[in-house]
Amino acid sequence: MATTYAALLRGINVGGRRKVPMAELRTLMEGLGHGAVRTHLQSGQAVFTTGSGAPGGGRTDEDALAAELAAALERHFGFAVGVIVRDHAYLRAIVDDCPFPAAGSEPRQLHVTYFSTAVDAGRFTDVDRVAHLPEEFRLGDRALYLYAPEGLGRSRLAERLAGPRVTRGVVATTRNWNTVVKLVELTRD
Numbered sequence: 001m002a003t004t005y006a007a008l009l010r011g012i013n014v015g016g017r018r019k020v021p022m023a024e025l026r027t028l029m030e031g032l033g034h035g036a037v038r039t040h041l042q043s044g045q046a047v048f049t050t051g052s053g054a055p056g057g058g059r060t061d062e063d064a065l066a067a068e069l070a071a072a073l074e075r076h077f078g079f080a081v082g083v084i085v086r087d088h089a090y091l092r093a094i095v096d097d098c099p100f101p102a103a104g105s106e107p108r109q110l111h112v113t114y115f116s117t118a119v120d121a122g123r124f125t126d127v128d129r130v131a132h133l134p135e136e137f138r139l140g141d142r143a144l145y146l147y148a149p150e151g152l153g154r155s156r157l158a159e160r161l162a163g164p165r166v167t168r169g170v171v172a173t174t175r176n177w178n179t180v181v182k183l184v185e186l187t188r189d
Contacts, residue, residue: 002035002049003087004187005062007069008114009044010082010173018079020044028076032068040182044081044173047186062086066116066171082171084114088187090141095184099138100147107178108151113144113161116171123166132157152176 007029012020022039025046029037034048050065066085073081094112095102102110121139129136135157136147148155152174162172175183 001051003051004036004047004049004189005065005085005087006091006183006187007046007048007066008084008086008173008175009046009073010084010171012044012081013042018077018081020073020077020081022046024076025073028072029069032072038186040186041179043179045175045179045183045186047183063116082116082173084116084171084173086114088184088189091180091184091187094140094143095181097140099140099145100136102177105147105177107176109147109149110177111146111148111152111158111174112140112177112180113146113172113174115142115144118142119144119166119170124161126165127157127160132160137161146174 009020009025012018022042026037026039029046029048034050037046037048039046062085066083069085070081070083073083098110100110118141119139124139134149135155137157138145144161146152146155146158146161148158152158158174162174166172
């Protein structure tokens with residue numbers, strides 16, 4: 001049975017740099033043997049199927065899928081792109097486990113940073129949570145939830161959380177709440 005995944009690409013198509021046209025991304029992923037490849041927005045989300053019964057079937061390890069896509073992107077475009085691959089169940093759990101009242105928030109206020117691997121709370125010991133109020137963050141399963149009432153662009157906390165102490169050794173990529181919810185919908189089998 002084929003499994004549907006979302007690939008989250010970090011830092012592409014931002015400010016006219018590191019351009020990855022979505023049509024080329026779809027073609028590249030199809031060339032890797034993935035089926036039903038679709039992209040969402042220009043900011044680096046692709047949905048695809050793989051596994052038994054899908055083209056190129058048998059590959060279902062998220063880390064291996066991410067590494068394969070990252071290598072193909074670097075060969076094709078000439079620059080490294082961090083990639084995280086997650087399945088529908090994980091993406092659904094991220095929405096279900098949100099510690100903030102998502103229904104009452106505007107999409108610009110709530111964000112999720114996805115990590116390529118689990119991160120421990122020790123990475124955040126230098127972050128003065130009180131100094132950043134009313135902004136807040138909570139850790140989840142390979143994810144960080146950020147509530148930024150004034151939006152990500154004005155968030156001092158978001159800037160702090162994107163620093164090297166937090167992101168060292170992991171791929172980290174952030175999506176607004178609309179995109180988080182849309183990825184659940186797009187990966188639904």
